[in-house]
Amino acid sequence: MAEPFIIGNAKLYLGDCRDILPTIGKVDTLIADPPYAIRNNFGAQNKLDGKRTLQFAWDGAATRDETIEAIAASGELANAFFVFCGASQVSFFELALEDRFTVKPACWIKACPPPAMPGNWWPSGFEFALYGYTPGAPFNDADPRRRNVFYSDTYRAGIRASEKVAHPTQKWLPLMREIVVALVPEGGSCLDPFMGSGSTGVAAMLEGRSFIGIEKDPVYFGLACERIEDAQRQGSLFGEAA
Structure with a gap:
């Protein structure tokens, strides 16, 4: 059995989440950003400052069944969840989780989406998500204007660019903090079985929650450990709220 790497109130595992x-x-809450099981071969496209890679070795149609299995297993451990997903995954994740949760759709609309590239029709300016809860699960968003549509930025030149790390699908930290605050009780715990560069863990540290993260890529695991350790050390000084 894999032994966790402990950083304060974070337990980080290197290995296959299944x-x-x-x-x-x-745990209290599952927050995950699994591979999107992308079927199209986008390759890379030229942009002003180099190439933008749109296809990743760890993603593809073959990952669909693996991610469904992992998300279903993760849902058995939690009282609430928020999962980003690709278009082909939405119904599968909903079916995998609906017996335990009330499941609802959500989406992240990017304030500054990627520009249109040559040969690309309408570039994606949003990402799908699902969220769900069991009876009595905590919910901490008291904003009367709250919606299941999250308008939030992305990393770009001059906009929190210092936080961008070497992971191609790193999530925007202010968005992750908003989700953590809303769905994880104060002092509670959250799980990310597809930890990547550790953005969920960083958000959890900054918001006073405990965190369990799992990542099977050693390079991304090391990156997540560094970021989470830094967040533990710096506390609320690690990046201002958006």
Whole structure:
């Protein structure tokens, strides 16, 4: 069994989440950004400052069943969830989680989406998500104008660019902090079985929650450890709220 790397109130596992999930016990909330099981071969496209890669070795149609299995297993451990997903995954994730949760759609609309590239029709300016809850699950967003549509930025030149790290699908930290605050009770715990560069963990540290993260890529795992350790050390000084 994999042993966790402990950083304060974070437990980080290097390995396949399907092997590790049965060992970790209950958490309050699942927050995940799994591979999107993208079927199209986008390759790379030229942009002013180089090439923008749109296809990744760890993603593709073959990942669909793996991510469904992992998300279903993760949902058994949590009282609420928020999962980003590709278009082909939405119905599969909903079916995998609907027996335990009330499931609703959500989306992240990007304030500054990627520009249109040659040969690309309408570039994506949003990402799909699902969220769900069990009876009595905590919900901390008291904004009367709250919606299931999240308008939030992305990393770009001059806009929190210093936070961008070497991960191609790194999530915008202010968005992740908003989700953590809304769905994880104060002092509670959240799980990310597809940790990547650790943005969910960073958000959890900054908001006083505990975190369990799982990542099977050693390079991204090391990056997540560094970011989460930095967030533990700096506390609320690690990036201002958006």
